[in-house]
Amino acid sequence: MASRYKDKDAGAVLSFSGQWVSWSHTAFAYLAFLSALIIGCSLHYHKIVQNEWYGYPQEWFPSVxxxxxxxxxxxxxxxxxxxxxxxxxxALVGLWYLLTAKPGHTLPKAVAISGLIRTLTCGGWTYITSTDDHDWHDILMISYIIFTLPWTxxxxxxxPPNAKAIKYRKYIAGAFFGTLxxxxxxxxxxxVHRVPGAYTIYAFFEWSLIVLDVAFDAVTALDFDTFELVVKDVKGMSKGSNNSSVPAAVLEKEKEKPVFVGFRLSDALDIAADVYHGFVFWSVLTSLGLVIWYFPLWHMGISGYEALVLTTITPAFLGIKMFRSLVVQNQRFFHLLALSGxxxxxxxxxxYRLFTVGFGVATGCLAWVATLLADSAQPARLETRILAWTIGLIMSSVAKFAWHTNNPVWPIMHAANGGWNGTGLVFGILAALRFTRRAPLSGGDAPQEKNGSSLLSALSIGGLFFGLHSLLSDTSTMISWVWDGYPVRGPVANVHGWYTIIAMTIGVAIGVLRPDLVTSWTAYGVACVGAAILTIYPHWFGYYGGLTLAMYLMAVAFPLISSAAKKNVAVTFGLGFMIYNLLVxxxxxxxAYxxxxxxxxxxxxxxxxxxTMMLSIGAGVFDLISQQARSGRKTVKASDRTRPSATGHRRYHAGVLGFLHLFFLLANVRRFPSNDYKPHHANDRLITAGIWTIHFYLDNDMWSSEYRMRDLIKELEIDVIGLLESDTQRIIMGNRDTSQFLAEDLGMYVDYGPGPNKHTWGAALLSKFPILNSTHHLLPSPVGELAPAIHATLDVYGTLVDVFVFHSGQEExxxxxRLQSEYMAKLMGSSPRPSILLSYLVTRPLEGNYNTYVSQTSGMKDVDPTDWDRWCEYILYKGLRRTGYARISRSTITDTELQVAKFVVPSNEEEQAKAWDVSEELRMRRVEEHEVPEGWRFPQMFRGEGVRGHRYHVFDEPRYYNY
Structure with a gap:
């Protein structure tokens, strides 16, 4: 807030409006009572509504x-x-006395004395509770009410002659005393009369008194704007200034002052803390869509919780001068609040977890934009903040690679599934404290650029953040865009993910060293071509387009964010994040149409x-080029790019980037494929196949489910499994790919299936056997959602076996x-090889489309036609000898069971012929467990009550068949 004084305030280290005395009193008073009410009702509801006569349900609301x-x-x-x-x-009582005191008048003194006594008695009845000493509690409370009368x-x-304030005081005072x-x-x-429920009604009026009493004092905010409280350092001993306004001469000196000179450990720690704090921002932001997504999953449609996506637009409130000053001058407080995420x-x-994350996102966006605004006056300081943001994104992607595309500090993680949340939070607190240790260079009223359009800048911020989030928040996202099945003809996530990090790092370097280069139409045109190539083409060519786009997005972030920070941030970032939300x-x-x-x-x-994304970014480029043309200069002068004050910090940032690359490569070595891919029962030529609809790897309690899935798949000795609802490479699903973890940990080949640019909910295939070829299909869906399918050919003990993974459309x-069933029947029928269908069919056994899937056209047989209790998941086969079938309960991993079938693969042409020609009567004959070899049997651990909520159900035991 600008000081009203001129030269006299040169030594001021802090100044703020007297209104903040009123607002802080109001906020903390309400916080005290409201927090006690919420916590009390949450933890001890029945106890605090109990009185000497009655309890719940006669009394159901607690007294103060x-x-x-x-x-x-x-x-x-x-x-x-x-x-x-x-x-x-x-302070409120004192300021009221200073405001109203007049020579020769005693009433202001009397009111001030009553206000002081009233405050002391308030402390008395709040600290001496009725439980401690009932009599003194009542005496002090009655005294408080008595002295409230002369005060009000x-x-x-x-x-003072303020009509609004007088009106409010009269209304509130009348309501207060009327409530008595x-x-x-x-x-x-x-x-006296011991009427049941009377104390609850009394409690409502008692709480009303609290609300009205605090509200009465809050009205002083309308009068205290005449005061400005100033703290002055009369001896000049303070090390820094927290002035809400920095004189121009001082600001110019600050601009030229080196931020980092030489090598100092404290400076290195500052940069490390900045980058980690940027990592925290991206970790919390990228988790928001993921925890929101949990709710429409279970509602199968819009749940209402999607509204929390709007928590990013809090920078719009910085358009309120008073609020902007509050946030800028209390950045540490708001940055620490953001750690709630x-x-x-x-x-x-x-x-509640969703709302906690939403609060973290809201305060995080607010705090970061306030920091950019406050530091926009000094180029070097602003550059360090933008670098913290962008390198923090790289750190987030590196961490996700090391944790198989899950961020270890996400709210869907905990110790049981590989989370490092506690460690991340501790480092987050330390980083936030260090990030905010330097005083802001302005109090929120930094001079704004007169040239340029805030609207165009807002468009570019929206497009930029969407591009960074949707494509670069995980190293495997763009790889999944260009993946098109086996044989491998493009990049692989656990081998080539480093290329994305390299492209992002090059982009950071270009953005810092040559911002004029990336704000040209030539660079923008190249980026647009890269975006088109990534969208249209698969394999390496498509990935090269993605790498080009990645470099550009990271590079252009610097001039776009820098320009936005120097304009009206309520528009550039408030509206910018709204545009980002619309793109999300x-x-x-x-x-999800x-x-x-x-x-x-x-x-x-x-x-x-x-x-839309590229046009939005183009709007910002146009704005920057227009500014350059009007001013006749480049966005950043060459001298500004090379002077020590602008470059001293870069060596530390380069060191952080080097460390992140080293860490990535170490993780890459650990994740490099080294499995032997051995099936579980090779001596028996057995293939155990499963189908599971895994609900995007989120369990029923909103925890990431891959560890629990891995354990069940391993214990059931599954060799080939189809996973449905598995495409998680979107913002709302966290831009992750848990199939990577399952494949690497279980020693299996993986086909991700149709990528996120194919607009399906996903189908994945994991196999202990080599995948020789796989083709992705999008089945006819003229009305509803696209139905994905994988047609893969496996080398199973030297025999080629086709596996189909398929997710049918919705019941509606x-x-x-019907069209999809016909398509799949023809596709399966076109294969002359032994085949297995692992599917989600949405039909009843022996009815409707079932007879298209199981037909002469397809040549497929049902693994167990007598299993009448199916609707979605089915396993069909041909050319193999079926030996067993089981259904295993899912516990709380998802909403769908795991179905498993065992087959013996014929070893020669004669046995293959028998498998094709076996009669239906023989095929249907069931046998006892002891009649089949031990290697063909299902694990015993899932009998009875099973383990961890997993057991054989429906049949209560596996079914075995004459093969």
Whole structure:
């Protein structure tokens, strides 16, 4: 906030409006009582509604005294908050006296004395509770109410000529004293007449008094704007200034002052903390869509929780001058609040965990933009902040690679599934404290660029952040875009992911060293070509386009964010993040069109998303080029790029980047394929195949489920498994690919299936046997969602076996499902080899489309036609000898069971012929477990109650057949 004084305030180290005394008193007072009420009701509800006569359900709302004085921890939290309130409370009384005191008048002194006594008695009845000493608690509370009368009356009489304030004081005071009448009446009904429920009504009036009492004092904010409180260093001993406004001469000196000179450990720690803090921002932001996605999954449509995507637009509130000043001058507080997104893993309930993450995103976006605004006056300081943001994104991608595309500090992670949340939170607190240790260079009123358009800048921020998030928040995202099945003709995630990191690093270097180069139409045109190649082409050529786009996005981030920070940040970042949100929703709707209003309009139009993203970024490039043309200069002068004050920090950032690359390569060595891919029962020529709809690797309690999935797949000795609803390479699913972890940990080959640019919910194939060839299919879906399928040929003990993984359309689209059944029947029938279908068919056994899948056209047989309790998952086969079939309960991993079947692969042409020609009667004959070889049997551990919630169910035991 700008000081009203000129040269006299040269030594001021802190100044703020007197209004903040009122607002801080109001905020902490309400916080004290409200936190006690929420915590008390959450932890001790039945105890705090209990009184000497009745309890729940006769009494169902607690009194103030019971809430703040009877139980731990609400009592302690209340007392801490009310202690903090005492400072602003005494300051409020003092400022009111200074405002109203006039020579020769005694009323202001009397009102001030009553205000002081009232404050002291408030401390008395809040700290001496009815549980401690009932008599003194009542005496002090009654005294408080008595001294409230002269205080409120005196304040009304002494009010400055402010019609609004006078009106509010009269209304609130009238409501306060009017509330005393029913309060006393219901207290008598409870205490004397022992009327059940009377104390609950009394409690409502008691809480109303609290609300009205604090509100009355809050009205002083309308009068205290006449005050500015200034703290001055009269001897000049302070090391730094927290002035809300920096004189121009001082600011110019700060611009030229080197931020980092030579090598110092403290400077290195500063940069490391900055980058880690940037990593925290991206970790929390990228987790938001993931925890939101959990809810429409279970609602099978819009749940309402999607509204939390709007938590990113909080920078728009920086358009309010008072609020902007508050945030800029208290950056540390808001950056620490943003760490709630890391602490969200401690919240078990998915709804509350979602809101905790949303709060972390809201405060994180607000704090970061306030920091950019405050530091925009000095190029070197601003550059370090932008580098922290961009290199933090690289660190996030590196960490996700090391943890198989899961971020170890996400709120879906915990110790049981590989999370490092506690460690991440501790480092996050330390990093936030160090990140905010340097005083801001302005109080929120930094001079804004007169040239340029805030609207165009906002468009570019929206497009930029969407591009960074959707394509670069995981090293395997663009690789999954260009993956097109076996044989391998393009990059592989666990081998070539480093190329994405290299491209991002080169982009950072170009953006810092040559921002004028990336803000040219030539560079923009090359990036547009790269985006088109990534969208259209598969294999290496498509990936090269993606790498080009990655370099450009990281490079152009510097001039675009720098320009946005020097304009109206409420528009450039508030509106910018709103545009980012719209692109995120667009990104969802191209595949979720069947579940959202207006979805068919954008059905399968990832190309439109890329065009919109690049046009948005182009708007910012146009703005920068226009500014350069008007000013006749480059965005950053060459001298600014090379002087020590602008380059001293870069060696540390280069060191951090080097460390991240080293860490990535070490993780790459650990993840490099080294499995022997041995099937479980090679001596028996057995193939155990499974099908599982895994709900995007989120379990029923919103934890990442890959560890539990791995354990069940391993214990069931599965050799080939189809996973459905497995495409997680989208913002709403965290841009991850858990099939990588399963394949590497279980020693299996993996086919990701149709990529995210193919607009399906995904189908993946994991196999202990080499995948010689695989083809991806998108089945006819004229109305509903696209149905993905994989047709893979495996080398099974020297015999070629075809495996089909298929996810049919929804029940609501019968014509889609009919066309898809015909397509799959022809596809399976075209294979002369032994085959297995691992599928999600949405049909009843022996009815409807079932008879198309199981038909002469397809040549396929049902693994168990007598299993009447199926609707979605089916296993079909041909040319193999079926030996067993089981259904295993899913526990809380997903909403669908795991189905498994065992087959013996014929060893020669004669046995193959027998497998094809075996009669239906013989095929259907069931046998006892002891009649089949031991190697063909299902594990015993899942019998009875099973383990970890997994057991054989429906049949209560596996079924075995004459093969």
């Amino acid at each position: 005294s019971a809430t703040i004085g009877d139980r731990y921890p609400e009592r302690s939290i209340f007392m801490i908050a009310i202690a903090i309130t005492s400072g602003p409370r005494f 009356t005196g304040c009304i009489l002494l009010s 009448v029913p309060l006393i009446y219901f207290f008598i009904q409870h205490k 890391l602490a969200a893993y401690l919240v078990k309930d998915p709804v 929703l667009f990104h969802v709707w191209v595949v 069947a579940f959202v209003p207006g979805g068919p309009l954008v059905r399968e139009h990832t190309d439109w998303i890329m065009i 689209d019968p014509e889609d499902r």
